[in-house]
Amino acid sequence: MPTATHRFTVAFAGLEPLPATRLKVASALLLADLLDIRLVPWTGAQVDLLVADGGAPEGVQAIRAAWAARLPVLTFSREASGRQGESELRPDASVRRIAEALKAGLAAGHAGQPGVNLRSLRLIDCLRLDRRDPGARRLLMELGLFRVVVDLVRGQLHMLRRMPLDELLDHVEDPRWQSTVLDEADWQRLYRDDVTTSQAIAPLWWRLAVRPTLALPVLPPARLQLAAWPTLDLANTPPDWLAVLARLRDEDYTLAELVIQTGVAPHTVRRVMSVVQLSGLALIDAQQGPATRARRGNVEARQPRALLRLVRRLGRRLLGRGQA
Incomplete structure (x- = not known):
């Protein structure tokens, strides 16, 4: 056929x-x-x-x-x-x-649309949470012995076989993943009972992003804000990232503004902003600028300073440079 x-x-x-x-x-x-x-x-x-x-x-x-x-x-x-x-x-x-x-x-x-089955897919492209909508679907993804279901309805990655998570993440950029769109009936009847473990997708993006050779499949928007603090493995999270996140949690910034405010290198700021978007934690408003932010209250303005003090203490502990 x-x-x-x-x-x-x-x-x-x-x-x-x-x-x-x-x-x-x-x-x-x-x-x-x-x-x-x-x-x-x-x-x-x-x-x-x-x-x-x-x-x-x-x-x-x-x-x-x-x-x-x-x-x-x-x-x-x-x-x-x-x-x-x-x-x-x-x-x-x-x-x-x-x-x-x-x-x-x-x-x-x-990838999640019925009838659209491109010949080559990467798992990393199917994990994006920045374009979720009420019509989001579940995808069965297969590569060799790997079998997982990307569940954008719940924001989870379901493993259908027992496998080391790090080994699975090693293959997210492989373009040979085969995908099958699952409707609710197929998911309930054929696959739900085979799930061995489930992982929230959002934290996986931060776990992937610390891999220096991994290329993130997105350019960050011109301006964004962090909607909620992400779930992080602090022992493996660069302290510079925490400084960027602390700023983004309070208000929206452009890449250039964050570089000035935090002193963090542009490529690092760009990577953090990209992961914020990919993990579904971005509040994006391209029309909002410094004039809008200036109207916020003084209470809000004090919040990033407290967060930044926490970030600095965490950074010193992680780097072994001193005690809080």
Whole structure:
């Protein structure tokens, strides 16, 4: 039985001539993977993916609007590392890299939709909690001996076989995971009783993020705030991260503002902001700025200082630099 071709609409904004041309070629090549991609200029309408230049004013405006609408974004940036699996590409990225990034972005955005079974999926793309909605579904994910159910209804990862969690996390970036959408009847009848253990997905993102070689599949929004303090393993959490989280817990910030306020390196701040979003803990408001924040009361303004003192004490203990 022939596999159906899946049709997607991808918008672009602010692209330079070279990446724009290579994007067209990459989209055409993906027809071989049964992905029919229609490229359109960004207008703010609903699309499956936005491809934008993070250094161009038009691209930045489109990215902010897309994040506010919870749309997946693939960004070109001269500051990108060029590492495999990131949703940020250099302007000179090859056609092959662009095609791989397109496929990953579309897979992440549509993995939970019935009838959409892309040939290659990564488990890490299916664990995203930043685009949950009332229609979120359960996915059976299989790779070799690994069998898990990604339950976006409850925000949990159910293991169907006994396996070391760290070993499973070692394979989250493998693109060969096979996915099957489960309806409620199949979940209850075929898989629920086979669950050996369940893990909350949100803490897994923080466990993954401390791995320095892991590329996070998202660029953080222009501005965000932390909705609730995450569940962290303090012994393995860098103290710099705690300083960033303490600021974000009280009010919304941009990356540049956080760098100034905390003195933490930009790449570290970006990573923390990305995990806040991926773990579903982000309050995003692209329209809110310093003028809005300035109207908050003095009681709120005192909260980050207390948190920062706690962070500093924890940091000294973790690093063995002194006693609180």
